[in-house]
Amino acid sequence: MVQQDLSIGALGKLTGTKVETIRFYEKIGILPTPARTAGNYRSYGHDHVRRLTFVRRVRDLGFPLETVRSMLDLADQPDRPCGEVDAMVLEQLHEVERKIADLERLRGELDRLAHQCRRGGRIAECRIIEALSPHHEDGRCCP
Amino acid sequence: MVQQDLSIGALGKLTGTKVETIRFYEKIGILPTPARTAGNYRSYGHDHVRRLTFVRRVRDLGFPLETVRSMLDLADQPDRPCGEVDAMVLEQLHEVERKIADLERLRGELDRLAHQCRRGGRIAECRIIEALSPHHEDGRCCP
């Protein structure tokens, strides 16, 4: 059941990551250097799959690699007393909450936009584009 | 009432855009080259304000510049159906909703982690990586 001895290509397929990206993550220390085969091929195990999946998700959520790094640090140092890590967790928590608020605002706007397109309408009457134009905020103004 | 003869700095202030970004947009053809003053300063008018405002809005909604470009193209061809724009918005909306769901899972885990610390626990039980692991999508699975 557990995946072992994956090639870099297999790991990429499993996690939806390009091979170059995996090597890049290794270079900057986001992924640990894997074992190598006799022919010098990288060889990955289940932990790599988990870690890389996590990294990709967090990146996908719009966090910078620096944040990914701090989150991984939390996971990597299970013996550290909590006091040291507490601030870090709270900071990440606040960041996540900020992000949720941002995205919810965004969703509201996109949702509103999505209901503006009358079926069969043309660009000329496209209220999406209208809605994104400035005169809808600061009152009418038609030269 | 209509703004005319704005300097690049004034345009930037009006639209919340950095001066360098405006010049960058000009270079890559997102904004048309403006008129120049005798002293070779860029001089913008109302159309530029509208266009740049539109660009910034769309970018703020998370669309790439390529999408901005197609939207601008579409806006210039008023006879085409507006279903294309609608599809772009819907797609973006779904992506945003997916991200919100992921973020809420992550927040749950960070929240749990924070409380665990409060009680004098250790990071040992940190499941931050699991919170975004693949098995959370396809049902439970406990090794």
Added chain:
DNA sequence: ATGGACCCTGGAGCAACTACAGGGTCATGA
């Protein structure tokens, strides 16, 4: 043993800005 799919390293290129460096312009006020 050879063709093709895959892997290796190292370096360049891309998106979307952002930040200088080195210099010109313009308004204000002493």
Added chain:
DNA sequence: TCATGACCCTGTAGTTGCTCCAGGGTCCAT
């Protein structure tokens, strides 16, 4: 009048986070 400082100009380089070669090695099936 001229000097000071805020603003503008071009051009280039740096940033983040990948992505794509070039030139070569490995592996495996036919």
